[in-house]
Amino acid sequence: LAKTTQPVSMDSYEGQEVNITCSHNNIATNDYITWYQQFPSQGPRFIIQGYKTKVTNEVASLFIPADRKSSTLSLPRVSLSDTAVYYCLVVGYNTDKLIFGTGTRLQVFP
Amino acid sequence: EAGVTQFPSHSVIEKGQTVTLRCDPISGHDNLYWYRRVMGKEIKFLLHFVKESKQDESGMPNNRFLAERTGGTYSTLKVQPAELEDSGVYFCASSPTGGPTYTEAFFGQGTRLTVV
Numbered sequence: 001l002a003k004t005t006q007p008v009s010m011d012s013y014e015g016q017e018v019n020i021t022c023s024h025n026n027i028a029t030n031d032y033i034t035w036y037q038q039f040p041s042q043g044p045r046f047i048i049q050g051y052k053t054k055v056t057n058e059v060a061s062l063f064i065p066a067d068r069k070s071s072t073l074s075l076p077r078v079s080l081s082d083t084a085v086y087y088c089l090v091v092g093y094n095t096d097k098l099i100f101g102t103g104t105r106l107q108v109f110p
Numbered sequence: 111e112a113g114v115t116q117f118p119s120h121s122v123i124e125k126g127q128t129v130t131l132r133c134d135p136i137s138g139h140d141n142l143y144w145y146r147r148v149m150g151k152e153i154k155f156l157l158h159f160v161k162e163s164k165q166d167e168s169g170m171p172n173n174r175f176l177a178e179r180t181g182g183t184y185s186t187l188k189v190q191p192a193e194l195e196d197s198g199v200y201f202c203a204s205s206p207t208g209g210p211t212y213t214e215a216f217f218g219q220g221t222r223l224t225v226v
Contacts, residue, residue: 043114
């Protein structure tokens with residue numbers, strides 16, 4: 001499974017757009033890029049998944065360039081409640097487990 | 111609809127004692143996973159059930175850990191005897207048939223285990 005690299009931490013203010021970039025240079029053809037969010041004292045929660053180009057849902061957008069060696073999670077107009085750890089994972093076709101890295105700790109200030 | 115439920119939420123036991131953690135997956139989810147995070151480390155995979163069968167237990171640290179899923183419903187993870195390094199947060203997750211590639215894995219709140 002491809003290893004992922006993402007910033008350890010990021011700070012933002014309420015109302016700003018936050019972009020978290022993840023690199024996955026060794027991503028395989030059948031791998032998907034998946035992002036999870038984790039609040040303190042809770043389990044991880046699925047946010048978004050994509051294969052290429054752009055995916056958008058009610059929570060975030062995921063941008064994946066043509067070479068798929070990186071991806072960017074975009075959170076529009078963050079609020080204090082978006083303070084959490086965000087994990088970028090590369091998930092193989094029909095894989096049976098998730099490989100978590102260190103994640104990015106996002107702190108949103110008022 | 112109920113999510114993944116874990117019991118207890120916290121457990122403090124002495125070294126050498128036995129502890130059993132329980133996970134109730136979302137009804138109908140064939141896949142059940144156990145993960146754990148020990149202090150300062152990343153969340154690590156422990157094992158995966160498909161219904162009542164162990165699909166992958168490559169992440170189980172040693173034979174002091176025993177996981178079961180009788181009847182393919184809830185699962186238990188027993189640690190016997192517990193050691194200090196077993197302290198951490200144990201997460202359970204479930205997903206429907208198809209694996210996490212196309213469907214999301216739903217995590218429980220976790221059980222915080224402290225061995226003293």
